[in-house]
Amino acid sequence: MMNFKIKKISYLFSVAVAALSFSQLAMADKLDDIKKAGVLRAAVFDSNPPFGSVDAKSHKVVGYDIDFAEALAKKIGVKLELVPTNPANRIPLLQSGKADLIVADITITPERAKVIEFSHPYFVTGQQFLVASSAANKLDAFADARIGAVKGTTGEQELHVRFPKAQVVAYDDVPLALTALRNGSVKAITQDSSILIGLLANAADKKNFKILPEYLSTEHIGVGAPKGETALLNVVNNTLLELEKNGEAAKIHERWFGKNSAAPEPRNFKISAPK
Template identity: 40%
Template structure:
């Protein structure tokens, strides 16, 4: 009887120890899963999935080669190379930039995404990698200063920061929304709006493609300063730190300025002056 009891007690202790050990192992396994983040997933997959928008010269599809080129694309390629992974470019709409990121359809968004307090509640940003101003394209000779647009009918892209800036800074103007800049330019050409507004390099790129561009101009009137950042999911600190380290390094080696010169230098179709540097400030 005593022997049977001792055997039962021994088996009970072994069972408790096994349960404890199993719980510890599962706990470690679950902990390991919880600690895995986007940077780990990207490196494990071997591919960085980048969302861009078709806004030349930031991103555009080469229909012959079926590959994307542009300022944003060059940054995507450079970041993936520094991470030691391949890059996969996905074309997404302006309105879908943050939703696609939050839904994990892309790892990062490099798509003329302006940094602001509202968006920083939803996603995390890298340091600014491009700085520009929001301007207007109008019929030549009609606008000399931004005050001339106070009561104008102005087109812009729906859901963009340009829309928010216009409504905030020009409350008396009538804002007309379009899904993209191409539709806005058509409306401008037909005289349905007085001006179309978005960031200067996007305006300049579209302006250069207009068949009647000599009838229009981009006056030196800016409604805001826009800083573009690379968007990442909220709380992905390691990925944000990695991207920041890479783009600051690109600034230090001169790679960032070379990309700018390629798309906005004096020999480009959209010559702009680079008035910024990529840094932590």
């Protein structure tokens, strides 16, 4: 009887180990899947210049994030497929398997890190306010105002923390938020400074607006990968470090944020592994 119990326990243990091994094999194979498919699907913005927008001449999606996505696909040795998204849909696209990576100006936060993996930061920026040129110059002047933000962004979250008395109005993308500012539905909108600079540079009525110098928060931007995909994340991180070392990362920044670009912003950071 004792022998039977021992054999039964041993059998159940073996089944459990086998099931765990199979589960581990089934999980974290995204890199192999990408190589077999011959395609890297990157979720990117197509209406948030200079990170990603449709070029008027070529009608292709171009931008800072697109250049990094292309570098990642080249490193893996596959073609790149761009999956247009907006801030609110970035993580759902990744979790549903419709995208392999998020390369769409996504800020690294502890909350997001619970559901997706993040690479080393490849861009550092800050949240600022875009307001009417006649408006006040201090953030605190908008403490109880209607303020526009993009759904699913850290800017939206930070507004609730910094200005609990403000009425935060969430929009699907930055152009819609700018329209709300134009028609007076909100008194300010918040977004990464680099995006606001690009937005204003392309606006026919840019003289009617200004970006406040004070930062709402500092944002570290990373590439998002599915949870548990260590092999894929390692390739992303190693590629980012290589791009920094060989100077290509600085060239990409100069292309989209250099002094001759539509959204000039100094590069006060380097891509490195967090300590």
